[in-house]
Amino acid sequence: MDHNASLSNSGGIGRRRLLTSGGLAAAGVVAGADPARAGRGRIPPDTRPGGAFDRYVAKLAADGRFSGVVLLAHRGRTVLSRSYGMADKAKGIRNHEGIAFNLSSASQPFLAVAVLQLLQQGRLTLSDPVGRHLRDLSGEIAEKVTIHHLLTSTSGLDAPMPDWQRVFHSRPEVHEYAEQWVRQATLVGVPGAASNGHRPGGGVGLAMAALIVEAVSGMTFWDYVHRRVFRRCGMTGSAFYTREQWLTDEHIAHPYMSQADGSLVDAVRNLDQGSVDPFTQGRNPGRGFIGHASGGGFATAPDLVRFAEALRDGTVLDRPYADLFAGAKLPGPDPTSFDGYTMPISISNGQWVIGRGGADGGVGANWSIYPDTGWVGVVLSNDDHLPIQDLLLRQEAAITGAPVSPPSGGGG
Structure with missing residues (x-):
């Protein structure tokens, strides 16, 4: 289910790059830029x-506009x-x-890491048509859509909008819904x-990619990510x-x-109610029971720094595959x-800048990696x-020195 469907069509560099997708950068995630030129050691x-x-963050909190955690780390050390x-x-x-927070769509890159681990092991290729790994797909989809297309959201696939009002009650129910x-x-x-x-139903490509991870690995998507990524x-x-x-x-934030x-x-204790925020209208993340390929994983701020490290x-992906994970694929x-x-x-x-953001009712998350200078922001x-x-x-702006306009309201 596409946890960021309502955000995916929003225009402008702010919403699209910083919230809907954060920003994670290219091949420099491993190699980085020249230290002298990039000022790598400077705080x-x-x-x-x-x-x-x-x-600025303290002012937001004092005004009742921020509840959560912010963390800036440099070369793995908290600043x-x-x-x-x-x-x-x-x-x-x-x-x-x-405290672990719901990431909404900010957990999608864990799916990409899972696919690239299987690529690294020689168990699939990015040019594989999806029909090589999944049955019960139309011939047109099975033969024309590749794994690369799924991960870049260029599959051309669409599907009915997820049922945001449905309350799920088990992992098997969520899994069956994804398969359907x-x-x-x-x-x-x-x-x-x-x-x-x-498209509103475009996240179906990510659900398809998760099913390919399951077909190739022999594990559920959840177990695979827990064992091969988080652990x-x-x-x-x-x-x-x-x-x-x-x-x-x-240890889990409501x-x-x-x-x-x-x-x-409280969303989790009030499943009959939804958010009135314009970007997550009517939605409630607690209804899903458990997240899946499009989002809904949880992480602590220090854990997201560990992911970047x-x-x-080379702990989670060998160097060439980490470069592939972080590299630009298409112009924006x-x-x-x-x-x-x-x-x-x-x-x-x-x-x-490489990273991912996500939003849902009561949820706002973003993690960004600055590989040229060794920074991570959460x-x-x-x-x-x-x-x-x-x-x-x-x-x-604090990390890169980029100019920033005054905020559109509150916080100084």
Whole structure:
């Protein structure tokens, strides 16, 4: 199910690059740029405690506009870590670094890593037609759509919109729904065409890719990512948690959704209610029971730094395949943006930026890797009040020195 369907058509560099997809960069994820030219060892003052970014986030929190965690790390070491608000108001649990947040679509790159691991093992190729691994697809889809097309959202596939109101009750139910959704896919565009991937049901291609991971590996998608991605990266606080775990585990943040009267309600404890935020209208992430290929994984902020380090040092993918994961595949809507595997990629003030963002009712998440200079930025939020576009522009400016316009409201 496409957890970011309502965001995928939004235009503009801010929403598209910073929220819908964050930005993760190209081959420099391993090799990096020339240290002298890129200023690799420098710690910009705006990234430090008490610096401009820290002050901006503190102002948002003081104004009631941020609940969550921000973390800036350089070469794997924390430079700034701040936590605000409550992870679970009913139980009086505050947000902190060890709290796992729902990532929504920001967990999609874990699927791309899974596919590239299987490529590295020689068990598939990116040019494989999907029919080589999956049955019960129409001949047109089976023969014309490749794995590369699925990961770049250029498959030309469409499918009915997911049922955002349905409440799921088990992993098998979620899995069966994903399989049925894939079987409903139709080919409505030319595979490989750059403009055909962003449809309301376009996320069906990611569900199809997850089924290929299962067919090739012999594991469920969830088990594969847990064992081969999270565990390998040392991401001990990250998982595709179930709703039951969400309700009982004190280390998982509850999302607080905006309501028409201005109040916030706990999504997981109020499945009959949805967000009134315009980008996640009517949705409630707790209804899904467990996330899948299009999103809904959970991670802590330090775990996302560990993921970045595992990409850099060859732990999760060998160097050529890490370069392939992080490399630009298609031109984007402006000269400094590109499309990659499950994520957009950009250039900011002469630096590559790689990452992914996601949003759902009460959920705002973004992680960005700056491979040329060794920085990682993480923003994890659990309520709808965060002006995440402004915050991410401030983060990028603090790290790269890129100019930033004044925020569109609140926060100084």
